[in-house]
Amino acid sequence: MGATVIKIEAPGGGDYARALSPELFALINRGKQSLALDLRKPAGAGVLRRLAHDADVLIESFRPGVMDKLGCGYAALRGENPRLVYAALTGYGQTGPWKDRAGHDLNYCGYAGVLDQTGTAAGPPAQCGFQIADLAGGALTCAIGILAAVIGARASGHGCLVDAAMLDGTLALQAVTLAHSTAFGVDPQRGHDLLTGGLPSYAVYRCADGKYLALGALEPKFWANFCRAAGRPELARKTPQPGPAGEPLRAELAALVAGKTRDQWETLLADADACASAVLTPVEALHGDQIHARGLVQEIAGKPAFGLPLRFEHAATAATAPAAKLGADTDAVLAAAGYSAEQRRRLRDEGVIT
Secondary structure: OOOOEEEEOOOOOOHHHHHHHHHHHHHHOEOOOOOOEOOOOHHHHHHHHHHHOOOOEEEEOOOOOHHHHOOOOHHHHHHHOOOOEEEEEEOOOOOOOOOOOOOOHHHHHHHHOHHHHOOOOOOOOOOOOOOHHHHHHHHHHHHHHHHHHHHHHHHHOOOOEEEEEHHHHHHHOOHHHHHHHHHHOOOOOOOOOOOOOOOOOEEEEEOOOOOEEEEEOOOHHHHHHHHHHOOOHHHHHOOOOOHHHHHHHHHHHHHHHOOOOHHHHHHHHOOOOOOEEEOOOHHHHHOOHHHHHOOOEEEEOOEEEEOOOOOOOOOOOOOOOOEOOOOOOHHHHHHHOOOOHHHHHHHHHOOOEO
């Protein structure tokens, strides 16, 4: 059974964002319909309320209270459709002293303690190359909430407000960090704990060609397999230790890995069952054998696009149509909602739709 989802978006800015805009727009909006509607005009808010009457889900990411001021907040739309699931995705949530603060991924990661844990022991906190808070803490957390609420609405006939905050979701991802703090009574130190390079057997090492190998041999069996495949079986007798006790082994591993290129290590360790892998660039990753076999990169309009990272039995997961231009489906969506050609012309003349 399909669902009707309304997503409310506001335009972004910035020179870098504008440079990325065409490619990013094409990647994340493929297969969607686009309706351009000015909610600042009363007639525009009226159109949204009418569309919400038959919708399953509405998603918006304005700061708290903005949609209420526009006459399209949860209370107003719930009156139109009691089973509507209204998802509000914000930086800090609908409540609390920070709810009206501005923020970006870097800020949410900073407040959640993630940024402090990212990087090397000798260096400052390192910025991640993808948006941990925006995507994992925010969008994916929000999607889980929406799915749960939709199931509840279909069972009970009553929707709800899903209050998803990027800070909340990012904080909730840190189970290992919380366990460390609880067990030892102190914050884990960047570069010294289990996941940030504290163990010689779970770290990143430079290869002969300046590229890198990711060694993830946490468990004894994987550590033994790595040592054997690397031609140093005697190293398996040394238990990897954190802190100063582990530095001699780390130095041995650094010298060992530096003796071969990244691709030589990849070939040598591919079937060793050692949890060791090449560190690929993003472009290299797109052409990986596993990525290709899973169909995770597909072509739309002559350009690469990510396929759906899920598989459903008896359902196709191929890439969909290219992204629609802004407002390309305005007439079709409004016509399906019962607006006549004359009503649409009047809305367009008033600047409510484009």
